[in-house]
Amino acid sequence: MRIRIVTAALVVLPAILAAQSPMRVATVRFSQPAKVAELDIDKLKGQPSRLAWSADGTQVYLQTLEGRFGQADAKLRHYSVTLADGARQDMPGEPAWAATYWTDKSAQTSPDNPAFKIDVKTETRTARSAGTPMGGDLARGGAVGDTTGSAGGTSTEDATTAAYNNQPVPVNMMVVGGATIGEFVNTGIVPGLTFGWGPRGTRVIAFAEPKNGRITIMDAQGEKREVQGSKNAILPAWSPDGTRIAWLQKDGKKKFTLQVARVEPGS
Numbered sequence: 001m002r003i004r005i006v007t008a009a010l011v012v013l014p015a016i017l018a019a020q021s022p023m024r025v026a027t028v029r030f031s032q033p034a035k036v037a038e039l040d041i042d043k044l045k046g047q048p049s050r051l052a053w054s055a056d057g058t059q060v061y062l063q064t065l066e067g068r069f070g071q072a073d074a075k076l077r078h079y080s081v082t083l084a085d086g087a088r089q090d091m092p093g094e095p096a097w098a099a100t101y102w103t104d105k106s107a108q109t110s111p112d113n114p115a116f117k118i119d120v121k122t123e124t125r126t127a128r129s130a131g132t133p134m135g136g137d138l139a140r141g142g143a144v145g146d147t148t149g150s151a152g153g154t155s156t157e158d159a160t161t162a163a164y165n166n167q168p169v170p171v172n173m174m175v176v177g178g179a180t181i182g183e184f185v186n187t188g189i190v191p192g193l194t195f196g197w198g199p200r201g202t203r204v205i206a207f208a209e210p211k212n213g214r215i216t217i218m219d220a221q222g223e224k225r226e227v228q229g230s231k232n233a234i235l236p237a238w239s240p241d242g243t244r245i246a247w248l249q250k251d252g253k254k255k256f257t258l259q260v261a262r263v264e265p266g267s
Contacts, residue, residue: 020201025204030262030263033230036083036246037087038256046066046075046076052101053237055240057244058082061094061098078094081258104197116177118175122170171185174189179218194208202242205217205218206237206245213232215236230249234250
């Protein structure tokens with residue numbers, strides 16, 4: 001898995017990040033997910049490819065990709081969404097703080113625990129249906145950051161067609177602590193699309209379950225907790241203070257909703 005080094009990594013985040021302590025997943029509780037905004041793919045002109053929190057936790061950055069996934073000429077578009085009211089605005093490009101956030105969120109190892117690491121495995125399956133792995137049709141196509149080394153790229157439609165035709169297809173999987181945190185059918189792995197590491201110090205990961213897209217958090221010991229009410233999710237992303245998780249939830253053929261759940265430590 002390739003990790004992009006970003007100059008903006010020198011951006012200083014609030015002191016609260018330094019105060020994070022390991023999260024006790026066994027006692028964590030979640031609020032019911034709250035819908036922040038509805039996102040129409042026709043209006044956004046592309047599939048979601050990145051989600052990042054601002055350092056103050058008041059907005060998220062959303063990137064979409066238009067074109068054939070994995071292609072150098074794919075068009076990127078950039079938006080901000082205010083969490084208080086769901087207002088969306090166009091942005092001229094990816095802000096430095098979003099690039100910094102994405103570097104940690106999508107890395108192969110936990111930001112502060114190198115032993116907590118994602119392994120990559122590949123197997124061949126005969127697709128017998130057009131089921132939806134890891135929470136959305138986007139899983140069947142490449143995206144920015146395709147790590148297969150292929151110059152051709154793969155579209156969502158290409159891979160879906162292969163599934164309908166019952167062809168043997170490669171399935172690239174990300175596995176951590178014995179749990180599969182992402183499956184990519186007939187395409188390369190896209191770091192960060194199905195998972196997000198917790199803030200430094202928390203030593204947890206959030207991911208979308210491959211079978212149903214439900215958001216799950218896990219620690220290095222393999223302890224898990226699911227966010228009830230979540231489904232068909234992609235791009236799970238922790239707030240910088242570790243008190244909230246955001247994700248995009250598929251809602252119909254061409255719509256996503258931005259969802260947020262509060263994370264309560266418990267006792």
